Amino acid sequence: MEFVDLKSQYQTLKKDVDQRVLAVLEHGQYINGPEVDDLEAALADFVGVKHCVAVSSGTDALLIAMMALDVGPGDEVITTPFSFISTAETIALLGAKPVFVDIDERTFNINPSLIAPAITSRTKAIMPVSLYGQCAEMDTINSIAAEHKISVIEDAAQSFGATYKGKRSGGLSLIGCTSFFPSKPLGCYGDGGACFTNDIKLAEKMKSISLHGQTDRYHHTTLGVNGRLDTIQAAVLLAKLKRFNVEIENRILCGERYTKFISSSMELVTSPFVEPMNTSVFAQYTIQVDKRDSLRDFMSSKDIPTAVHYPKPLHKQPVFADIVSPRLRLPVAERAALRVLSLPVHGYLAESEQDSVIHALNSFYN
Numbered sequence: 001m002e003f004v005d006l007k008s009q010y011q012t013l014k015k016d017v018d019q020r021v022l023a024v025l026e027h028g029q030y031i032n033g034p035e036v037d038d039l040e041a042a043l044a045d046f047v048g049v050k051h052c053v054a055v056s057s058g059t060d061a062l063l064i065a066m067m068a069l070d071v072g073p074g075d076e077v078i079t080t081p082f083s084f085i086s087t088a089e090t091i092a093l094l095g096a097k098p099v100f101v102d103i104d105e106r107t108f109n110i111n112p113s114l115i116a117p118a119i120t121s122r123t124k125a126i127m128p129v130s131l132y133g134q135c136a137e138m139d140t141i142n143s144i145a146a147e148h149k150i151s152v153i154e155d156a157a158q159s160f161g162a163t164y165k166g167k168r169s170g171g172l173s174l175i176g177c178t179s180f181f182p183s184k185p186l187g188c189y190g191d192g193g194a195c196f197t198n199d200i201k202l203a204e205k206m207k208s209i210s211l212h213g214q215t216d217r218y219h220h221t222t223l224g225v226n227g228r229l230d231t232i233q234a235a236v237l238l239a240k241l242k243r244f245n246v247e248i249e250n251r252i253l254c255g256e257r258y259t260k261f262i263s264s265s266m267e268l269v270t271s272p273f274v275e276p277m278n279t280s281v282f283a284q285y286t287i288q289v290d291k292r293d294s295l296r297d298f299m300s301s302k303d304i305p306t307a308v309h310y311p312k313p314l315h316k317q318p319v320f321a322d323i324v325s326p327r328l329r330l331p332v333a334e335r336a337a338l339r340v341l342s343l344p345v346h347g348y349l350a351e352s353e354q355d356s357v358i359h360a361l362n363s364f365y366n
């Protein structure tokens with residue numbers, strides 16, 4: 001069993017992927033080819049926003065979004081400690097300070113009630129992460145931001161395709177950023193990402209930053225980066241986007257099956273909580289247990305791959321030792337880091353495989 005089965009996915013999509021990739025090899029516009037424009041239009045339409053800027057990775061999407069908002073030295077960005085490193089890394093790379101506030105113990109997303117007390121005159125933006133496939137409390141976060149005239153960037157790297165009150169993740173705040181890393185809900189065959197916004201000026205600025213700050217050829221108005229999405233990756237994504245809804249549906253069915261079993265028969269396991277206003281794409285299906293490491297070893301002895309997202313919260317990472325007080329305690333995130341375990345989930349996981357996961361869980365506890 002694979003934790004994420006990219007081979008089965010390719011076999012299913014092979015004809016379309018091959019055709020589109022070969023078309024790029026034939027026309028030869030490997031950088032900024034027509035597939036990139038087509039993809040940006042298709043993604044904007046999917047998310048339900050006016051503009052999409054396709055970029056080179058989820059990390060670069062966050063970086064470019066913050067560069068477009070002029071985040072820099074002296075600024076603070078409020079974010080969650082319970083995420084992949086990119087979220088805080090990009091803030092710090094720009095010379096700004098990531099300000100970590102604790103998470104909600106049921107959803108693992110940033111706890112909105114802790115945001116307002118963390119706002120200072122230096123706060124430039126809030127960057128919630130829609131972790132494991134479920135959106136953060138975006139309306140509450142947006143209204144706090146509006147009150148303080150600061151921006152909200154949703155890190156939607158794990159939640160692409162998820163909905164919040166019927167609207168798609170990525171289109172819920174001033175800017176939404178996602179990743180097309182191969183194992184993300186919508187992945188390409190290398191690195192890729194995208195920024196979404198309804199603001200034309202920001203869209204143009206993000207596009208320009210992704211092209212070395214260029215506005216016309218060899219005319220550079222701002223500092224930028226080499227942040228483009230390759231045409232071949234755009235071609236792969238155009239093919240994958242066609243079947244994305246089926247994959248989301250399968251992920252949701254798998255998640256619901258796990259949850260049904262766990263909540264009916266396993267007292268020692270906490271299944272993921274999905275807010276009624278949300279649909280999760282289950283980028284990860286993450287349970288909470290006491291003896292996480294022994295469960296993980298046991299699952300591995302039964303050939304069930306699992307993963308820990310994340311064993312060390314960001315405020316505990318050595319790289320931030322200089323900017324985070326050693327006394328900072330974020331107890332919910334710290335406890336979650338000891339208790340979370342992600343089970344296999346993807347759009348091609350057969351029911352028989354799901355049953356093996358459930359069976360292994362069950363035999364550990366009985």
Ligand SMILES: *Cc1c(COP(=O)(O)O)cnc(C)c1O
Pocket residue numbers: 057058059060083084086087129155157158179180181191192193
């Ligand atoms: C994967 C991920 C990123 C980074 O995306 P890349 O495409 O790998 O650069 C950022 N934030 C979160 C929450 C992620 O899971």
